[in-house]
Amino acid sequence: MNVLVVLLISLPLFGLAYFFYANYIGRALKLDAYRPTPAVLYRDDRDFVPTQPAVIFAHHFAAIAGAGPIVGPTVALLFGYVPVWLWILVGAVFIGAVHDFTALFVSVREGGKSMAEVAGRTLGRSGFILFISFTIIMIVLVTAAFLGLTTKALTSLAPLATLQLPADQTLLHTVVDNGVIKGKIGGIASTSVIIMTLFAPLLGYFLYVRKTSVWWLTGAATVVAVLSIYLGFLLPITFDPRVWMVLITIYTFIAAWIPVWVILQPRDFINVQILYAGIAALLLGIVVAGLKGVTLNAPAFNLAAASAHPALGSVWPVLFITVACGAISGFHALVSGGTSGKQVKSERDILPVAYGAMLLEAVLAVCVVIVVGAGLRFPEYISLVFPAQLDQSNPVLAFSLATGNLLNLSLGIPQVFGTIFGILMLEGFVVTTLDVSVRLNRYLFEELWGAVFKKPPRILKSYLFNSFLSVTLMLGLASTNAYITIWPIFGTGNQLLAALTLISISAWLIVRGRPAWFTIIPALFMLATTFASLLLLLFTKYIPGGNYPLLVTDLLLLALSFGVAAKAAQLFIKVRKGIAFNPEIQLGTEQLAEEMHLG
16 A cells, blocks of 8 residues: 555544544533633642643653554554554544543643542542552553663664665764674764753743743754754764663653753653654655655555464454554553643643644554555564564664655655654653653652551652652663563553543543543443453463563552442442432532532
8 A cells, every 4th residue: 555545544534533523522521711720720830830832732742652652553563554553543533532632621620630539539539549559550561661662762773784874984883783883873862862851951941930932942942952963973872771771760760859840841842843853754754755656565464473473462452552652542641630730721722732642643653654564674574573582672773764764765865864863753752751650650659648648657748759669660670571571561551541541531521410422432442452451461471471570560450450440330320320319410510520429
Protein backbone atom coordinates (compact mmCIF):
# COMPACT_ATOMS: atom_id res chain seq x y z
CA MET A 1 0.00 0.00 0.00
CA ASN A 2 1.17 3.52 -0.82
CA VAL A 3 2.26 5.34 2.34
CA LEU A 4 0.20 8.42 1.49
CA VAL A 5 -3.05 6.41 1.42
CA VAL A 6 -2.62 5.47 5.08
CA LEU A 7 -2.09 9.10 6.04
CA LEU A 8 -4.94 10.47 3.90
CA ILE A 9 -7.39 8.08 5.56
CA SER A 10 -6.14 8.76 9.10
CA LEU A 11 -5.97 12.57 9.25
CA PRO A 12 -9.59 13.32 8.14
CA LEU A 13 -10.90 10.73 10.60
CA PHE A 14 -9.03 12.40 13.45
CA GLY A 15 -10.30 15.81 12.32
CA LEU A 16 -13.93 14.65 12.24
CA ALA A 17 -13.52 13.09 15.68
CA TYR A 18 -12.18 16.36 17.13
CA PHE A 19 -14.86 18.64 15.70
CA PHE A 20 -17.89 16.38 16.19
CA TYR A 21 -17.38 13.56 18.70
CA ALA A 22 -15.24 15.59 21.11
CA ASN A 23 -17.72 18.47 21.06
CA TYR A 24 -20.59 16.07 21.78
CA ILE A 25 -18.69 14.78 24.83
CA GLY A 26 -17.92 18.36 25.89
CA ARG A 27 -21.65 19.16 25.88
CA ALA A 28 -22.41 16.00 27.84
CA LEU A 29 -19.78 16.97 30.44
CA LYS A 30 -21.16 20.54 30.62
CA LEU A 31 -17.88 22.40 30.17
CA ASP A 32 -18.09 25.87 31.69
CA ALA A 33 -15.53 28.44 30.54
CA TYR A 34 -16.54 30.84 33.33
CA ARG A 35 -16.09 28.40 36.22
CA PRO A 36 -12.84 29.07 38.15
CA THR A 37 -10.32 26.23 37.84
CA PRO A 38 -8.14 24.82 40.64
CA ALA A 39 -5.09 26.58 39.14
CA VAL A 40 -6.84 29.91 39.77
CA LEU A 41 -8.50 29.03 43.09
CA TYR A 42 -5.53 27.34 44.78
CA ARG A 43 -2.59 29.04 43.11
CA ASP A 44 0.63 28.35 45.05
CA ASP A 45 3.22 28.70 42.23
CA ARG A 46 4.61 25.26 43.06
CA ASP A 47 2.00 22.81 41.78
CA PHE A 48 -1.08 25.00 41.11
CA VAL A 49 0.01 27.42 38.39
CA PRO A 50 -2.44 29.03 35.87
CA THR A 51 -0.78 28.36 32.54
CA GLN A 52 -1.07 29.72 29.01
CA PRO A 53 -2.83 27.23 26.67
CA ALA A 54 0.20 26.88 24.36
CA VAL A 55 2.50 26.13 27.31
CA ILE A 56 0.21 23.63 29.02
CA PHE A 57 -0.48 21.88 25.71
CA ALA A 58 3.28 21.56 25.18
CA HIS A 59 3.80 20.24 28.71
CA HIS A 60 0.82 17.86 28.51
CA PHE A 61 1.70 16.49 25.08
CA ALA A 62 5.38 16.01 25.90
CA ALA A 63 4.46 14.32 29.18
CA ILE A 64 1.82 11.91 27.87
CA ALA A 65 3.57 10.87 24.66
CA GLY A 66 6.67 9.25 26.12
CA ALA A 67 8.22 6.41 24.19
CA GLY A 68 4.86 4.67 23.81
CA PRO A 69 3.68 6.01 20.43
CA ILE A 70 7.11 5.20 18.94
CA VAL A 71 8.19 1.98 20.65
CA GLY A 72 4.71 0.40 20.86
CA PRO A 73 3.87 0.58 17.13
CA THR A 74 7.47 -0.32 16.22
CA VAL A 75 7.33 -3.53 18.26
CA ALA A 76 3.73 -4.36 17.29
CA LEU A 77 4.47 -3.99 13.56
CA LEU A 78 5.39 -7.68 13.62
CA PHE A 79 1.62 -8.35 13.56
CA GLY A 80 1.42 -6.48 10.22
CA TYR A 81 0.69 -2.82 9.58
CA VAL A 82 -3.10 -3.18 9.09
CA PRO A 83 -3.98 -4.47 12.61
CA VAL A 84 -1.70 -1.89 14.25
CA TRP A 85 -3.06 0.96 12.12
CA LEU A 86 -6.72 0.05 12.73
CA TRP A 87 -6.20 -0.21 16.49
CA ILE A 88 -4.58 3.24 16.58
CA LEU A 89 -7.50 4.77 14.63
CA VAL A 90 -10.33 3.17 16.60
CA GLY A 91 -8.56 3.19 19.94
CA ALA A 92 -7.50 6.85 19.82
CA VAL A 93 -10.85 8.27 18.70
CA PHE A 94 -13.28 6.23 20.81
CA ILE A 95 -11.19 5.17 23.80
CA GLY A 96 -7.91 7.04 24.28
CA ALA A 97 -9.01 10.61 23.54
CA VAL A 98 -12.27 10.12 25.44
CA HIS A 99 -10.32 8.76 28.41
CA ASP A 100 -7.94 11.75 28.38
CA PHE A 101 -10.67 14.35 27.90
CA THR A 102 -12.92 13.05 30.67
CA ALA A 103 -10.01 12.42 33.04
CA LEU A 104 -8.73 16.00 32.77
CA PHE A 105 -12.26 17.38 33.08
CA VAL A 106 -13.08 15.36 36.21
CA SER A 107 -9.70 16.22 37.78
CA VAL A 108 -10.37 19.92 37.23
CA ARG A 109 -13.90 19.64 38.62
CA GLU A 110 -12.53 17.79 41.65
CA GLY A 111 -10.02 20.50 42.55
CA GLY A 112 -7.04 19.18 40.59
CA LYS A 113 -7.18 15.84 42.38
CA SER A 114 -5.66 12.61 41.09
CA MET A 115 -7.78 9.83 39.65
CA ALA A 116 -7.16 7.89 42.86
CA GLU A 117 -8.84 10.64 44.88
CA VAL A 118 -11.66 10.83 42.35
CA ALA A 119 -12.11 7.08 42.83
CA GLY A 120 -12.17 7.67 46.57
CA ARG A 121 -15.02 10.17 46.17
CA THR A 122 -17.13 7.60 44.34
CA LEU A 123 -15.81 4.21 45.50
CA GLY A 124 -15.04 5.05 49.12
CA ARG A 125 -11.87 4.92 51.22
CA SER A 126 -11.07 1.27 50.45
CA GLY A 127 -11.58 1.95 46.75
CA PHE A 128 -9.18 4.89 47.03
CA ILE A 129 -6.46 2.80 48.70
CA LEU A 130 -6.86 0.01 46.13
CA PHE A 131 -6.73 2.45 43.23
CA ILE A 132 -3.77 4.45 44.50
CA SER A 133 -1.76 1.31 45.32
CA PHE A 134 -2.39 0.01 41.81
CA THR A 135 -1.38 3.37 40.35
CA ILE A 136 1.89 3.55 42.27
CA ILE A 137 2.90 0.09 41.04
CA MET A 138 1.96 1.12 37.49
CA ILE A 139 4.11 4.25 37.61
CA VAL A 140 7.06 2.27 38.93
CA LEU A 141 6.68 0.02 35.86
CA VAL A 142 6.43 3.07 33.56
CA THR A 143 9.52 4.72 34.99
CA ALA A 144 11.53 1.50 35.05
CA ALA A 145 10.70 0.71 31.41
CA PHE A 146 11.38 4.27 30.26
CA LEU A 147 14.59 4.56 32.26
CA GLY A 148 15.89 1.53 30.38
CA LEU A 149 14.78 3.00 27.06
CA THR A 150 16.40 6.33 27.87
CA THR A 151 19.78 4.75 28.51
CA LYS A 152 19.36 2.73 25.31
CA ALA A 153 18.69 5.94 23.34
CA LEU A 154 21.49 7.96 24.92
CA THR A 155 24.11 5.25 24.30
CA SER A 156 23.04 4.14 20.81
CA LEU A 157 25.70 3.52 18.16
CA ALA A 158 25.10 3.17 14.43
CA PRO A 159 27.51 1.72 11.83
CA LEU A 160 28.86 4.39 9.48
CA ALA A 161 27.98 2.18 6.53
CA THR A 162 24.33 2.12 7.63
CA LEU A 163 24.41 5.92 7.90
CA GLN A 164 25.90 6.10 4.39
CA LEU A 165 29.07 7.76 5.68
CA PRO A 166 32.65 6.90 4.63
CA ALA A 167 35.15 5.65 7.20
CA ASP A 168 37.13 8.90 6.98
CA GLN A 169 34.14 11.19 7.64
CA THR A 170 34.47 13.96 10.24
CA LEU A 171 30.80 14.71 10.97
CA LEU A 172 30.38 12.17 13.77
CA HIS A 173 32.59 11.08 16.62
CA THR A 174 33.14 7.35 16.27
CA VAL A 175 34.09 4.23 18.18
CA VAL A 176 35.16 0.78 17.00
CA ASP A 177 32.69 -1.83 18.24
CA ASN A 178 33.46 -5.49 17.40
CA GLY A 179 35.59 -4.37 14.49
CA VAL A 180 32.87 -2.08 13.07
CA ILE A 181 33.24 1.72 13.02
CA LYS A 182 30.11 3.22 14.57
CA GLY A 183 28.92 6.77 15.06
CA LYS A 184 28.00 8.02 18.55
CA ILE A 185 24.49 9.16 17.64
CA GLY A 186 23.27 8.62 21.20
CA GLY A 187 26.00 10.96 22.43
CA ILE A 188 24.49 13.79 20.38
CA ALA A 189 21.15 13.22 22.11
CA SER A 190 22.94 13.11 25.48
CA THR A 191 24.46 16.57 24.98
CA SER A 192 21.11 17.90 23.80
CA VAL A 193 19.36 16.60 26.93
CA ILE A 194 21.90 18.19 29.25
CA ILE A 195 21.84 21.62 27.55
CA MET A 196 18.02 21.81 27.41
CA THR A 197 17.83 20.89 31.08
CA LEU A 198 20.39 23.55 32.06
CA PHE A 199 18.52 26.27 30.13
CA ALA A 200 15.08 25.30 31.50
CA PRO A 201 15.23 27.39 34.71
CA LEU A 202 16.16 30.47 32.67
CA LEU A 203 13.06 30.11 30.49
CA GLY A 204 10.95 29.46 33.57
CA TYR A 205 12.27 32.67 35.13
CA PHE A 206 11.41 34.76 32.06
CA LEU A 207 7.95 33.20 31.72
CA TYR A 208 6.78 33.38 35.34
CA VAL A 209 8.92 36.05 37.01
CA ARG A 210 9.47 38.51 34.15
CA LYS A 211 6.09 37.67 32.49
CA THR A 212 7.69 37.47 29.05
CA SER A 213 5.44 36.81 26.03
CA VAL A 214 4.93 33.10 25.32
CA TRP A 215 5.62 33.74 21.63
CA TRP A 216 9.01 35.29 22.39
CA LEU A 217 9.77 32.29 24.58
CA THR A 218 8.77 29.93 21.78
CA GLY A 219 11.49 31.48 19.65
CA ALA A 220 13.99 31.27 22.51
CA ALA A 221 13.07 27.63 23.17
CA THR A 222 13.58 26.82 19.50
CA VAL A 223 17.02 28.47 19.54
CA VAL A 224 18.01 26.47 22.64
CA ALA A 225 16.80 23.23 21.05
CA VAL A 226 18.75 23.87 17.83
CA LEU A 227 21.84 24.98 19.77
CA SER A 228 21.73 21.82 21.89
CA ILE A 229 21.75 19.63 18.78
CA TYR A 230 24.58 21.61 17.16
CA LEU A 231 26.72 21.28 20.28
CA GLY A 232 25.85 17.59 20.37
CA PHE A 233 27.59 17.11 17.04
CA LEU A 234 30.64 19.02 18.30
CA LEU A 235 30.86 17.37 21.69
CA PRO A 236 28.78 14.17 22.05
CA ILE A 237 28.72 13.09 25.67
CA THR A 238 29.04 9.37 26.27
CA PHE A 239 28.62 7.52 29.56
CA ASP A 240 28.23 3.88 30.46
CA PRO A 241 24.48 2.93 30.51
CA ARG A 242 24.64 2.32 34.27
CA VAL A 243 26.11 5.78 34.82
CA TRP A 244 23.31 7.28 32.75
CA MET A 245 20.75 5.42 34.86
CA VAL A 246 22.15 6.98 38.02
CA LEU A 247 22.44 10.49 36.52
CA ILE A 248 18.88 10.44 35.19
CA THR A 249 17.67 9.14 38.55
CA ILE A 250 19.34 12.10 40.29
CA TYR A 251 17.79 14.55 37.79
CA THR A 252 14.27 13.13 38.18
CA PHE A 253 14.66 13.21 41.97
CA ILE A 254 15.35 16.95 41.82
CA ALA A 255 12.61 17.63 39.24
CA ALA A 256 10.06 15.79 41.39
CA TRP A 257 9.95 18.29 44.25
CA ILE A 258 11.10 21.73 43.10
CA PRO A 259 8.39 24.14 41.78
CA VAL A 260 6.96 22.92 38.48
CA TRP A 261 7.83 26.14 36.65
CA VAL A 262 11.56 25.90 37.43
CA ILE A 263 12.49 22.80 35.40
CA LEU A 264 9.55 20.57 34.49
CA GLN A 265 7.39 22.97 32.50
CA PRO A 266 10.12 24.98 30.72
CA ARG A 267 12.16 21.88 29.90
CA ASP A 268 9.09 20.28 28.32
CA PHE A 269 8.47 23.53 26.45
CA ILE A 270 11.99 23.54 24.98
CA ASN A 271 11.90 19.85 24.17
CA VAL A 272 8.49 19.94 22.53
CA GLN A 273 9.86 22.24 19.80
CA ILE A 274 11.95 19.25 18.61
CA LEU A 275 8.89 17.02 18.86
CA TYR A 276 6.71 19.40 16.83
CA ALA A 277 9.45 19.71 14.21
CA GLY A 278 9.85 15.94 14.16
CA ILE A 279 6.16 15.28 13.58
CA ALA A 280 6.06 17.94 10.86
CA ALA A 281 9.12 16.40 9.17
CA LEU A 282 7.59 12.92 9.30
CA LEU A 283 4.31 14.17 7.83
CA LEU A 284 6.09 16.05 5.03
CA GLY A 285 8.37 13.10 4.34
CA ILE A 286 5.42 10.70 4.10
CA VAL A 287 3.51 13.01 1.74
CA VAL A 288 6.48 13.42 -0.62
CA ALA A 289 7.33 9.70 -0.40
CA GLY A 290 3.73 8.84 -1.26
CA LEU A 291 3.81 11.14 -4.28
CA LYS A 292 6.97 9.32 -5.36
CA GLY A 293 5.14 5.99 -5.12
CA VAL A 294 6.80 4.63 -1.96
CA THR A 295 4.95 1.67 -0.48
CA LEU A 296 5.09 -0.19 2.83
CA ASN A 297 7.63 -3.02 3.03
CA ALA A 298 6.06 -4.59 6.10
CA PRO A 299 3.35 -7.20 5.46
CA ALA A 300 -0.27 -6.11 5.82
CA PHE A 301 -0.96 -9.11 8.07
CA ASN A 302 1.59 -11.28 9.86
CA LEU A 303 -0.59 -12.64 12.67
CA ALA A 304 0.64 -16.23 12.76
CA ALA A 305 4.33 -15.36 13.01
CA ALA A 306 3.77 -12.64 15.63
CA SER A 307 1.46 -14.82 17.71
CA ALA A 308 4.09 -17.59 17.77
CA HIS A 309 6.95 -15.25 18.75
CA PRO A 310 8.00 -15.61 22.42
CA ALA A 311 8.19 -11.83 22.87
CA LEU A 312 4.58 -11.30 21.74
CA GLY A 313 1.61 -13.70 21.56
CA SER A 314 -1.94 -13.87 20.22
CA VAL A 315 -3.24 -10.71 18.54
CA TRP A 316 -5.81 -10.38 21.33
CA PRO A 317 -4.88 -9.28 23.91
CA VAL A 318 -1.19 -8.70 23.05
CA LEU A 319 -1.57 -6.17 20.23
CA PHE A 320 -3.89 -4.03 22.37
CA ILE A 321 -1.42 -3.75 25.22
CA THR A 322 1.73 -3.45 23.08
CA VAL A 323 0.39 -0.36 21.31
CA ALA A 324 -0.47 1.65 24.40
CA CYS A 325 0.12 5.40 24.20
CA GLY A 326 -0.80 5.78 20.53
CA ALA A 327 -4.30 4.40 21.12
CA ILE A 328 -5.13 4.46 24.85
CA SER A 329 -2.97 4.96 27.92
CA GLY A 330 -3.89 5.05 31.59
CA PHE A 331 -0.74 7.03 32.25
CA HIS A 332 -2.38 10.02 30.57
CA ALA A 333 -4.95 10.17 33.39
CA LEU A 334 -2.09 10.41 35.87
CA VAL A 335 -0.68 13.41 34.00
CA SER A 336 -4.16 14.97 33.92
CA GLY A 337 -4.71 14.53 37.65
CA GLY A 338 -1.10 15.06 38.64
CA THR A 339 0.10 18.16 36.80
CA SER A 340 -2.21 19.34 33.99
CA GLY A 341 -5.34 19.43 36.18
CA LYS A 342 -3.50 21.85 38.47
CA GLN A 343 -2.43 24.13 35.60
CA VAL A 344 -5.51 24.50 33.35
CA LYS A 345 -6.42 28.17 33.32
CA SER A 346 -9.94 27.78 31.90
CA GLU A 347 -12.27 24.84 31.24
CA ARG A 348 -12.35 25.90 27.58
CA ASP A 349 -8.72 24.66 27.35
CA ILE A 350 -9.58 21.10 28.44
CA LEU A 351 -10.81 19.90 25.05
CA PRO A 352 -7.78 21.02 22.97
CA VAL A 353 -5.28 20.07 25.69
CA ALA A 354 -6.65 16.58 26.42
CA TYR A 355 -8.57 15.34 23.36
CA GLY A 356 -6.33 17.33 21.01
CA ALA A 357 -3.03 16.12 22.49
CA MET A 358 -4.21 12.50 22.34
CA LEU A 359 -5.10 12.83 18.66
CA LEU A 360 -1.72 14.42 17.94
CA GLU A 361 -0.12 11.46 19.67
CA ALA A 362 -2.20 9.13 17.48
CA VAL A 363 -0.98 11.03 14.39
CA LEU A 364 2.57 10.37 15.59
CA ALA A 365 1.79 6.67 16.10
CA VAL A 366 0.37 6.39 12.56
CA CYS A 367 3.50 8.12 11.23
CA VAL A 368 5.67 5.60 13.10
CA VAL A 369 3.80 2.68 11.51
CA ILE A 370 4.34 4.22 8.07
CA VAL A 371 7.97 5.24 8.63
CA VAL A 372 9.13 1.93 10.12
CA GLY A 373 7.01 -0.06 7.66
CA ALA A 374 8.42 1.79 4.65
CA GLY A 375 11.83 2.91 5.89
CA LEU A 376 13.20 -0.54 6.71
CA ARG A 377 13.22 -3.79 4.81
CA PHE A 378 11.26 -6.31 6.85
CA PRO A 379 14.25 -8.64 7.50
CA GLU A 380 16.22 -5.59 8.67
CA TYR A 381 13.35 -4.67 10.99
CA ILE A 382 13.35 -8.21 12.44
CA SER A 383 17.09 -8.13 13.06
CA LEU A 384 16.85 -4.86 14.99
CA VAL A 385 13.64 -5.33 17.00
CA PHE A 386 13.47 -9.14 17.37
CA PRO A 387 17.07 -10.41 17.29
CA ALA A 388 17.97 -13.93 18.44
CA GLN A 389 19.07 -12.45 21.77
CA LEU A 390 16.05 -10.42 22.88
CA ASP A 391 18.05 -8.36 25.35
CA GLN A 392 19.76 -6.86 22.27
CA SER A 393 16.43 -5.59 20.90
CA ASN A 394 16.68 -1.93 19.88
CA PRO A 395 13.40 -0.43 18.60
CA VAL A 396 14.93 2.99 19.28
CA LEU A 397 17.58 2.39 16.61
CA ALA A 398 15.03 0.77 14.29
CA PHE A 399 12.80 3.86 14.35
CA SER A 400 15.76 6.20 14.00
CA LEU A 401 17.25 4.38 11.01
CA ALA A 402 13.82 4.12 9.37
CA THR A 403 13.34 7.87 9.85
CA GLY A 404 16.72 8.53 8.26
CA ASN A 405 15.95 6.26 5.30
CA LEU A 406 12.52 7.73 4.62
CA LEU A 407 13.58 11.38 4.92
CA ASN A 408 16.54 10.67 2.66
CA LEU A 409 14.35 8.97 0.08
CA SER A 410 11.62 11.62 0.14
CA LEU A 411 13.26 14.95 1.01
CA GLY A 412 16.88 14.22 0.15
CA ILE A 413 18.01 14.84 3.74
CA PRO A 414 21.29 12.97 4.37
CA GLN A 415 20.57 9.68 6.07
CA VAL A 416 22.72 10.51 9.08
CA PHE A 417 20.73 13.67 9.93
CA GLY A 418 17.39 11.91 9.63
CA THR A 419 18.60 9.09 11.87
CA ILE A 420 19.85 11.48 14.55
CA PHE A 421 16.63 13.48 14.35
CA GLY A 422 14.70 10.26 14.96
CA ILE A 423 16.70 9.44 18.07
CA LEU A 424 16.35 13.03 19.33
CA MET A 425 12.56 12.74 19.01
CA LEU A 426 12.40 9.54 21.01
CA GLU A 427 14.87 10.76 23.63
CA GLY A 428 12.80 13.90 24.10
CA PHE A 429 9.59 12.00 24.66
CA VAL A 430 11.14 9.54 27.10
CA VAL A 431 12.94 12.01 29.37
CA THR A 432 9.91 14.32 29.65
CA THR A 433 7.76 11.35 30.64
CA LEU A 434 10.29 10.21 33.22
CA ASP A 435 10.48 13.47 35.15
CA VAL A 436 6.69 13.91 35.12
CA SER A 437 6.15 10.29 36.21
CA VAL A 438 8.42 10.54 39.23
CA ARG A 439 6.69 13.78 40.27
CA LEU A 440 3.32 12.03 39.92
CA ASN A 441 4.47 9.18 42.13
CA ARG A 442 5.56 11.72 44.72
CA TYR A 443 2.00 13.11 44.77
CA LEU A 444 0.53 9.61 45.02
CA PHE A 445 2.73 8.56 47.92
CA GLU A 446 1.71 11.72 49.77
CA GLU A 447 -1.97 10.92 49.15
CA LEU A 448 -1.49 7.28 50.20
CA TRP A 449 0.12 8.13 53.54
CA GLY A 450 -2.69 10.57 54.24
CA ALA A 451 -5.24 7.79 53.71
CA VAL A 452 -3.39 5.06 55.63
CA PHE A 453 -2.45 7.15 58.70
CA LYS A 454 -4.64 9.54 60.67
CA LYS A 455 -1.56 11.62 61.39
CA PRO A 456 1.23 10.61 59.00
CA PRO A 457 4.74 10.87 60.46
CA ARG A 458 6.49 14.05 59.41
CA ILE A 459 8.94 12.24 57.14
CA LEU A 460 6.07 10.75 55.09
CA LYS A 461 4.87 14.28 54.31
CA SER A 462 8.29 15.28 53.01
CA TYR A 463 8.73 16.14 49.31
CA LEU A 464 12.26 14.82 49.55
CA PHE A 465 11.38 11.48 51.13
CA ASN A 466 8.57 10.68 48.69
CA SER A 467 10.69 11.75 45.71
CA PHE A 468 13.55 9.58 46.96
CA LEU A 469 11.21 6.60 47.43
CA SER A 470 9.89 7.01 43.88
CA VAL A 471 13.31 7.10 42.21
CA THR A 472 14.68 4.25 44.33
CA LEU A 473 11.89 1.90 43.21
CA MET A 474 12.37 3.03 39.59
CA LEU A 475 16.12 2.43 39.62
CA GLY A 476 15.82 -0.92 41.40
CA LEU A 477 13.42 -2.45 38.88
CA ALA A 478 15.18 -0.94 35.85
CA SER A 479 18.52 -2.38 37.03
CA THR A 480 17.20 -5.94 37.34
CA ASN A 481 14.91 -6.24 34.27
CA ALA A 482 15.66 -5.07 30.74
CA TYR A 483 12.98 -2.83 29.22
CA ILE A 484 11.99 -5.50 26.65
CA THR A 485 11.05 -7.74 29.61
CA ILE A 486 9.19 -4.99 31.46
CA TRP A 487 7.33 -3.65 28.39
CA PRO A 488 4.53 -6.30 28.24
CA ILE A 489 3.54 -5.92 31.89
CA PHE A 490 3.99 -2.15 31.70
CA GLY A 491 1.65 -2.08 28.70
CA THR A 492 -0.85 -4.30 30.48
CA GLY A 493 -0.75 -2.31 33.70
CA ASN A 494 -1.02 0.91 31.71
CA GLN A 495 -4.12 -0.27 29.84
CA LEU A 496 -5.64 -1.70 33.02
CA LEU A 497 -5.19 1.68 34.70
CA ALA A 498 -7.05 3.22 31.76
CA ALA A 499 -9.91 0.75 32.30
CA LEU A 500 -10.09 1.52 36.02
CA THR A 501 -9.93 5.26 35.30
CA LEU A 502 -12.82 4.95 32.85
CA ILE A 503 -14.77 2.98 35.48
CA SER A 504 -14.20 5.71 38.08
CA ILE A 505 -15.16 8.43 35.60
CA SER A 506 -18.29 6.48 34.64
CA ALA A 507 -19.26 6.31 38.31
CA TRP A 508 -18.66 10.06 38.67
CA LEU A 509 -20.88 10.78 35.66
CA ILE A 510 -23.66 8.36 36.64
CA VAL A 511 -23.95 9.78 40.15
CA ARG A 512 -24.51 13.19 38.55
CA GLY A 513 -27.07 11.93 36.08
CA ARG A 514 -24.78 12.54 33.08
CA PRO A 515 -24.48 10.26 30.01
CA ALA A 516 -21.75 7.68 30.56
CA TRP A 517 -22.03 5.19 27.69
CA PHE A 518 -18.96 6.74 25.99
CA THR A 519 -16.82 5.79 29.02
CA ILE A 520 -18.53 2.55 30.12
CA ILE A 521 -18.17 0.68 26.79
CA PRO A 522 -14.42 1.41 26.44
CA ALA A 523 -13.93 0.52 30.13
CA LEU A 524 -15.45 -2.93 29.72
CA PHE A 525 -13.40 -3.69 26.60
CA MET A 526 -10.12 -2.61 28.19
CA LEU A 527 -10.91 -4.46 31.43
CA ALA A 528 -11.44 -7.74 29.58
CA THR A 529 -8.34 -7.21 27.44
CA THR A 530 -6.01 -6.44 30.31
CA PHE A 531 -7.25 -9.21 32.62
CA ALA A 532 -6.61 -11.66 29.77
CA SER A 533 -3.12 -10.22 29.26
CA LEU A 534 -2.15 -10.47 32.94
CA LEU A 535 -3.25 -14.10 33.06
CA LEU A 536 -1.41 -14.85 29.80
CA LEU A 537 1.82 -13.28 31.09
CA LEU A 538 1.50 -15.05 34.42
CA PHE A 539 1.02 -18.60 33.10
CA THR A 540 3.10 -18.48 29.90
CA LYS A 541 6.08 -16.31 30.95
CA TYR A 542 6.55 -15.43 34.60
CA ILE A 543 5.75 -18.75 36.26
CA PRO A 544 7.59 -20.93 33.68
CA GLY A 545 10.49 -18.47 33.52
CA GLY A 546 10.76 -17.97 37.26
CA ASN A 547 10.79 -14.17 36.94
CA TYR A 548 9.71 -13.55 40.53
CA PRO A 549 9.74 -9.70 40.61
CA LEU A 550 7.38 -9.52 37.62
CA LEU A 551 5.39 -12.54 38.81
CA VAL A 552 4.65 -10.77 42.11
CA THR A 553 3.88 -7.54 40.24
CA ASP A 554 1.44 -9.40 37.99
CA LEU A 555 -0.39 -10.93 40.97
CA LEU A 556 -0.56 -7.57 42.75
CA LEU A 557 -2.03 -5.87 39.68
CA LEU A 558 -4.63 -8.62 39.34
CA ALA A 559 -5.62 -8.44 43.01
CA LEU A 560 -5.82 -4.66 43.15
CA SER A 561 -7.74 -4.36 39.88
CA PHE A 562 -10.24 -7.03 40.95
CA GLY A 563 -10.74 -5.05 44.15
CA VAL A 564 -11.40 -1.77 42.30
CA ALA A 565 -13.74 -3.51 39.83
CA ALA A 566 -15.69 -5.06 42.73
CA LYS A 567 -16.06 -1.67 44.45
CA ALA A 568 -17.29 -0.17 41.18
CA ALA A 569 -19.86 -2.96 40.78
CA GLN A 570 -21.15 -2.23 44.29
CA LEU A 571 -21.42 1.44 43.43
CA PHE A 572 -23.37 0.83 40.24
CA ILE A 573 -25.81 -1.39 42.14
CA LYS A 574 -26.27 1.35 44.77
CA VAL A 575 -26.84 4.02 42.15
CA ARG A 576 -29.30 1.83 40.26
CA LYS A 577 -31.28 1.35 43.46
CA GLY A 578 -31.13 5.08 44.11
CA ILE A 579 -32.45 5.81 40.63
CA ALA A 580 -35.27 3.35 41.16
CA PHE A 581 -36.50 4.97 44.38
CA ASN A 582 -35.26 8.55 44.36
CA PRO A 583 -36.36 10.84 41.53
CA GLU A 584 -33.88 13.52 42.65
CA ILE A 585 -30.96 11.24 41.80
CA GLN A 586 -32.55 10.56 38.45
CA LEU A 587 -32.49 14.32 37.80
CA GLY A 588 -28.83 14.25 38.80
CA THR A 589 -28.45 17.55 40.62
CA GLU A 590 -24.84 18.48 41.33
CA GLN A 591 -25.57 19.27 44.97
CA LEU A 592 -27.10 15.89 45.69
CA ALA A 593 -24.24 14.14 43.92
CA GLU A 594 -21.72 15.96 46.09
CA GLU A 595 -23.61 15.09 49.27
CA MET A 596 -24.12 11.37 48.53
CA HIS A 597 -22.12 9.05 50.77
CA LEU A 598 -21.16 6.07 48.64
CA GLY A 599 -18.34 4.56 50.65
